[in-house]
Amino acid sequence: MSRLILAFDLGGTNVRCGILDEKFEILARAKTEVGKRPAPEAAVGKMKQIADEALGQLGKKLGDIACVGIGSPGPLNSQTGVIFETPNLGWKDVPLAKLLGDALGRPTFLENDAVSACWGEYVKGVGQGVQTMFIFTLGTGVGGGLIIGGKVWKGPDDIAGHLGHMIVEPNGPTQVFDNPGSVEALCSATACIKAAQNAAVTYPESLLARIPADEITGACVNECADKGDQPARDIFERIGRHLGIACASLANAFNPELGVVGGGLAFAGDKIMAPLRKELRRRALPPAGKRLRMEFAQLGDNAGIIGAAGLALHRLDGKL
Amino acid sequence: MSRLILAFDLGGTNVRCGILDEKFEILARAKTEVGKRPAPEAAVGKMKQIADEALGQLGKKLGDIACVGIGSPGPLNSQTGVIFETPNLGWKDVPLAKLLGDALGRPTFLENDAVSACWGEYVKGVGQGVQTMFIFTLGTGVGGGLIIGGKVWKGPDDIAGHLGHMIVEPNGPTQVFDNPGSVEALCSATACIKAAQNAAVTYPESLLARIPADEITGACVNECADKGDQPARDIFERIGRHLGIACASLANAFNPELGVVGGGLAFAGDKIMAPLRKELRRRALPPAGKRLRMEFAQLGDNAGIIGAAGLALHRLDGKL
Numbered sequence: 001m002s003r004l005i006l007a008f009d010l011g012g013t014n015v016r017c018g019i020l021d022e023k024f025e026i027l028a029r030a031k032t033e034v035g036k037r038p039a040p041e042a043a044v045g046k047m048k049q050i051a052d053e054a055l056g057q058l059g060k061k062l063g064d065i066a067c068v069g070i071g072s073p074g075p076l077n078s079q080t081g082v083i084f085e086t087p088n089l090g091w092k093d094v095p096l097a098k099l100l101g102d103a104l105g106r107p108t109f110l111e112n113d114a115v116s117a118c119w120g121e122y123v124k125g126v127g128q129g130v131q132t133m134f135i136f137t138l139g140t141g142v143g144g145g146l147i148i149g150g151k152v153w154k155g156p157d158d159i160a161g162h163l164g165h166m167i168v169e170p171n172g173p174t175q176v177f178d179n180p181g182s183v184e185a186l187c188s189a190t191a192c193i194k195a196a197q198n199a200a201v202t203y204p205e206s207l208l209a210r211i212p213a214d215e216i217t218g219a220c221v222n223e224c225a226d227k228g229d230q231p232a233r234d235i236f237e238r239i240g241r242h243l244g245i246a247c248a249s250l251a252n253a254f255n256p257e258l259g260v261v262g263g264g265l266a267f268a269g270d271k272i273m274a275p276l277r278k279e280l281r282r283r284a285l286p287p288a289g290k291r292l293r294m295e296f297a298q299l300g301d302n303a304g305i306i307g308a309a310g311l312a313l314h315r316l317d318g319k320l
Numbered sequence: 321m322s323r324l325i326l327a328f329d330l331g332g333t334n335v336r337c338g339i340l341d342e343k344f345e346i347l348a349r350a351k352t353e354v355g356k357r358p359a360p361e362a363a364v365g366k367m368k369q370i371a372d373e374a375l376g377q378l379g380k381k382l383g384d385i386a387c388v389g390i391g392s393p394g395p396l397n398s399q400t401g402v403i404f405e406t407p408n409l410g411w412k413d414v415p416l417a418k419l420l421g422d423a424l425g426r427p428t429f430l431e432n433d434a435v436s437a438c439w440g441e442y443v444k445g446v447g448q449g450v451q452t453m454f455i456f457t458l459g460t461g462v463g464g465g466l467i468i469g470g471k472v473w474k475g476p477d478d479i480a481g482h483l484g485h486m487i488v489e490p491n492g493p494t495q496v497f498d499n500p501g502s503v504e505a506l507c508s509a510t511a512c513i514k515a516a517q518n519a520a521v522t523y524p525e526s527l528l529a530r531i532p533a534d535e536i537t538g539a540c541v542n543e544c545a546d547k548g549d550q551p552a553r554d555i556f557e558r559i560g561r562h563l564g565i566a567c568a569s570l571a572n573a574f575n576p577e578l579g580v581v582g583g584g585l586a587f588a589g590d591k592i593m594a595p596l597r598k599e600l601r602r603r604a605l606p607p608a609g610k611r612l613r614m615e616f617a618q619l620g621d622n623a624g625i626i627g628a629a630g631l632a633l634h635r636l637d638g639k640l
Contacts, residue, residue, distance in 0.1 A: 075605065075607075131476070132475065132476065144573070146573065146574075148468060148473070153468070153574070154575070155452060155574060155575025155576070155608070155611075156451070156452065156575060156577060156611060157575050157607040157608060157610075157611050158575075158607075159572075159575045159605055159607045159608045159611075160573065160574050160575035160608075161573070162572045162573065162605055162608070163572070163573055165568075165569075165572035165603075165604075165605055166569040166572055166573055167488065167565050167568060167569050167603060168487065168490060169490060170488060170489060170565050178602055178603070179568070179602070179603040182603075245487050245490050248485075248487060248499070249485075249486040249487050249569060250573070252479075252482045252483070252485035252486055253464070253466065253480065253481070253482065253483055253486055253570070253573075254466065254473060254475055254480045254481075255474070255475025255476060255477050255478075255479045255480035256475070257476060282498055282499070283485075283487060283498070283499040283502075284485075285395065285479055285482055285485055287395075287477040287478075287479045288475070288477060288479045288480075288482070290477075291475075291476060291477050291479075
């Protein structure tokens with residue numbers, strides 16, 4: 001009989017869970033809000049609550065679960081299960097795998113959310129059949145993940161795959177720490193909103209200028225761009241170009257087969273992807289550029305849950 | 321008894337060879353000039369000639385050689401043994417492994433020169449004991465090589481490791497193809513000379529301005545810098561900073577243990593390494609930056625021969 005895996009996708013606002021079989025089909029799901037800057041114990045309580053809800057849908061108990069996976073924003077250490085810092089949740093040095101494992105009584109493993117999404121797309125999404133791929137997840141920050149030769153590559157300190165901290169414009173703006181012009185500082189939803197606020201001032205005729213500055217979201221910018229607003233279109237064009245530069249560096253450095261763009265901003269679609277591909281074709285060595293297929297993530301919100309489940313099962317089985 | 325390996329390091333001006341044992345000690349060596357833009361057959365003739373010379377020193381014959389390795393500038397395909405293009409030699413689509421293999425009658429394998437140097441440092445130089453490392457070789461161009469988890473990583477198209485084509489300043493100058501602001505365009509000896517020629521015009525009081533423009537070499541710039549000439553020092557400072565940006569991207573993406581700087585310009589020493597390390601520390605995620613040790617290559621000219629020998633033996637034994 002197939003083992004069951006319980007997996008969580010922990011976000012800044014919501015936490016979602018799913019129960020999956022070994023083929024990573026999601027058999028049941030539940031979600032709830034975590035609230036603003038919750039105490040870790042409170043968040044764990046809510047996670048247990050939605051786990052019980054999902055188990056109830058299947059008529060199962062915690063004892064039927066082989067292992068538990070959590071995909072969480074980082075930085076974190078997936079070997080020790082400790083979250084170093086999540087600005088969105090306001091956490092610092094939280095041993096989440098241990099806390100949740102104690103609450104659920106099952107072997108529990110923690111993984112970076114973007115790495116989970118990368119693995120989800122690899123086993124069940126757009127990455128099926130490839131051996132070497134990477135992901136950029138464009139959200140509040142820019143997450144990343146790296147699969148080399150069919151294995152998640154985390155490096156000796158469990159920190160590899162932070163592709164959002166690659167540098168594409170060294171004199172560019174700074175986001176979280178003093179690393180100006182990183183992919184994160186230029187291509188995150190946060191950067192998109194900031195660029196739109198600036199464009200609204202510079203181009204008072206832009207549709208962006210009709211939105212109160214503090215109400216601008218990535219979705220607003222996308223709507224304006226779809227209505228033909230040039231300043232809004234330019235924002236996505238620049239994001240695509242900057243991502244394309246990072247993808248070209250990755251192509252020339254490690255010759256991957258697939259690059260995936262996921263996360264909230266992916267709704268901008270071809271407005272990001274067309275300039276990305278153009279910049280990649282221009283800058284990659286021809287065999288590397290020809291090989292690297294760039295695609296959007298296919299699994300949406302499910303990628304994180306599927307990937308967290310897959311990586312937890314790998315850890316349980318000693319394959320990671 | 322230990323097998324013997326014959327290895328070549330093919331440069332734009334000279335070709336050198338060595339005969340090595342399985343511990344990669346160089347037992348004999350010989351070298352000659354290849355001449356400007358030689359016909360491939362002529363170069364192969366000279367390679368056979370120095371091989372005979374080195375064999376003579378040991379009282380050995382070609383039949384005593386287990387296999388032959390060649391480290392060569394690329395781009396090339398190490399699986400097929402074909403050099404696609406070497407601007408310095410003026411070659412295009414030359415099946416060098418086959419040509420030399422036919423001339424010597426021994427199994428012959430071709431590898432990129434920087435990848436060879438990386439492997440040489442890994443088995444016998446500054447990289448001994450590490451599992452994940454990279455190299456930048458600062459010469460006419462900037463070569464690169466990547467070892468991940470103890471294996472040379474070449475990717476599905478044998479093109480991975482071209483770190484000189486990572487982008488660090490997207491609006492910067494262009495070197496070989498339309499990839500402005502690549503490491504190669506900013507940190508090669510060619511870029512160093514070009515920068516010195518420009519500085520000589522901009523700063524007529526600089527020592528650089530006393531040298532005829534077409535006689536400026538990397539060594540000249542180094543001498544001027546050592547005499548305290550600020551424009552010359554600034555050139556190496558910028559090269560170090562740009563390399564540091566690329567190293568920070570590599571640290572955040574791969575979490576390597578070691579980065580090596582080799583090639584001609586390495587003689588600039590701390591004038592490059594100090595700004596490199598500073599930029600790396602600033603931009604790398606703390607665990608990744610703490611882990612990544614940056615060092616100069618230790619083996620000098622021997623790295624290419626040792627690495628070509630090691631990789632040829634790996635291929636002979638089916639390990640690559």
